[in-house]
Amino acid sequence: MSGVTLEHTIKRYGATQVIHGVDLTVEDGEFCVFVGPSGCGKSTLLRMIAGLEETTDGQIHIGARDVTHMDPAERGIAMVFQTYALYPHMTVRENMGFGLKMNNVPKDEIIRKVNEASKILKLDDYLDRKPKALSGGQRQRVAIGRSIVRGPEVFLFDEPLSNLDAELRVDMRVEIARLHKELGTTMIYVTHDQVEAMTLADKIVVLRAGHIEQVGNPMELYQDPDNKFVAGFIGSPAMNFVTGIAEAGGVRVPALSDSVIPTTVTLPSTGSSVTVGIRPQDMELTAAPSPIVLDIRERLGGVAYDYLATATGERLVVESRGDMAMQAGTQVTVAFDEARAMFFDTETEARLR
Known part of the structure; x- marks a missing residue:
């Protein structure tokens, strides 16, 4: 097993620079997730680690090797x-062993x-089937199995669950987490x-426009974001601003009745x-003239999401729990945990501390 180190890694396509001097260390045995909106450079960075994209400048190390x-x-x-990229004419067994x-x-x-x-992947009952006889989740497990047999130092996953339906995504998340724990x-x-x-992550790397915005474990990023972008991206539903x-x-907030x-x-x-940033989970509604x-x-x-004007x-x-009978059109007041509110510079979007 080996860790991965990126040192001032840059990627350009002609005159256009898409990865801007990324420095990152992924420790040996760590589960690191690159996350960010479409076009932020996360797949490009992964492909650079894999060698599928040429690195314009900087260095990539896997273990001690450059x-x-x-x-x-x-x-x-x-x-x-x-x-999944499975060979349709081969069985599961043949697909996994082909490399x-x-x-x-x-x-x-x-x-x-x-x-x-x-x-490991609970595929014993499917080894003699061909891909067309498998569900989407089973096919993705075969693709993962094909990687496992190679005994790699590092596994790279490029949005492996995006083709699955909601229930299968949850199941496969659990499978991948269990796989990491086992291997x-x-x-x-x-x-x-x-x-x-x-x-899934031990460490999350939040990317935007080819830059790293913040690196940390999931709860560090949720509870202590460095800027408005990270605060709004990590957490579901997203933070209110x-x-x-x-x-x-x-800080006086006109939207909340000048509180x-x-x-x-x-x-x-x-x-x-x-x-001002306030998470939906930290807010509570009361029906009252407002x-x-x-x-x-x-x-x-067991949960409801209330959208307020x-x-x-x-x-x-606002995330509400319980069985409130409040209907659309009701005037409400909003209470919230003031100690959990976050403040950001309006121009730079940096967190005020």
Whole structure:
């Protein structure tokens, strides 16, 4: 097993730079997730580690080896793609062992490795089936099994669950988490789904426009984001952002009926704009005369998401639990845990501390 180190890694396509001097260390045995919106560079960065994209500048190390300019086959990695890429005319057993066969691995060793991977992934009952006889989740497990038999130093996953339906995605998340626990191999996983990132990762790397915005474990990023982008991206539903006005000792929030949130953070000058972040889970509604109106309620069984319209035109989402009978159009007041509110510079979006 090996860790992965990126040192001032840069990727350009002609005059266009898409990865901007990324420095990152993924420890040996760590499960690291690259997350960010479409076009942020996460798949490009993964493909650079794999050797499928040429690194324009900087260095990539896997363990003690500088692999920056090595061929993919020499890097000791195995990659699982969004598409399963299985051979339709081969059985599961043949698909999983094909790479070893092409490398002239002895037949007995191929059988042993395929059987070991099959046991780990619970594929024993499907080894003699062809891909067309498998579900989407089973096909993805075969693709993962094909990687396992190679015994790589590092597993790379490029949005492997995006083609699956919601229920299968949950099942496969559990399978991949269990696989990491069992193998203990370094894994780097790309997704745009922050729920996958939160549930799978030891370390999350949040990317935007080819830059790393923040690196940390899931709860560090959730509880202590460095900027508005990270705060809004990590957490579901997303954090609410409303405009506030700095005052002595606090921030006045016109959208919340001019309530003042006391704070000890360093604020800009009195009267300056401040962005206030409040998570939907930290808010609570009460029916009462107010300029805030419950616009839409989404009921999801034990939880409901309430979408509010304010007099300032800003929108809020509140996560409610229990069986409130409040209907759309009801005027409401909003209470929240003031100690959990976050404050951001309106221009730079940096967290005020």
